[in-house]
Amino acid sequence: MESVESIETNHCGGGCSSGCVCQVVRAIKDIQEMAVEEEECPTCPTNCFIEPLGGSPVRSHVDTRVFTLTNKNGELFKALFKGRGGNCVSVYFRVEEIFDNCCATLRVLVPLNKEGDPVKITHHGDINYEALCAVRKWGKSSSCITVDLHCFCAVQCIADVDLQLCD
Numbered sequence: 001m002e003s004v005e006s007i008e009t010n011h012c013g014g015g016c017s018s019g020c021v022c023q024v025v026r027a028i029k030d031i032q033e034m035a036v037e038e039e040e041c042p043t044c045p046t047n048c049f050i051e052p053l054g055g056s057p058v059r060s061h062v063d064t065r066v067f068t069l070t071n072k073n074g075e076l077f078k079a080l081f082k083g084r085g086g087n088c089v090s091v092y093f094r095v096e097e098i099f100d101n102c103c104a105t106l107r108v109l110v111p112l113n114k115e116g117d118p119v120k121i122t123h124h125g126d127i128n129y130e131a132l133c134a135v136r137k138w139g140k141s142s143s144c145i146t147v148d149l150h151c152f153c154a155v156q157c158i159a160d161v162d163l164q165l166c167d
Helices: 004-008 020-034
Strands: 064-071 093-099 103-112 137-148 152-161
Touching: 020 064, 020 093, 020 152, 064 137, 137 152
Parallel strands: none
Antiparallel strands: 064 093, 064 152, 093 103, 103 137
């Protein structure tokens, strides 16, 4: 894996073709796989390069780094999952696999409020940013999507969580 410094100097400008999103998602995948304990308090608690998984705040039993992707047009990337009651769109993901030339299989995560109920994050097909603010938890879905990571300009890590994928 490249060092953080070399990745951060690889800017995602000029049509987003430099591959920085791919490198970050690869790093997230590596960190999820390591999932070891380490006591450290980094300056940015949502930095995508924080190791180990659950490194901020120090938590145990986490298996997922939740993140969002931003399209070239500046909008959050959204995907569908099998949901009920009109709740079937999410902007939250977990990386499952990376292959070929920066393609990735992402698990679509269900946005949940603090009570654990699904949050409908769209209104008439557009992302409702106020609804995103109500998201406090995430659930696993059975829906995955394969994406070309070269099609994105930004990745934002949101939280380290335990989706109980192996339970």
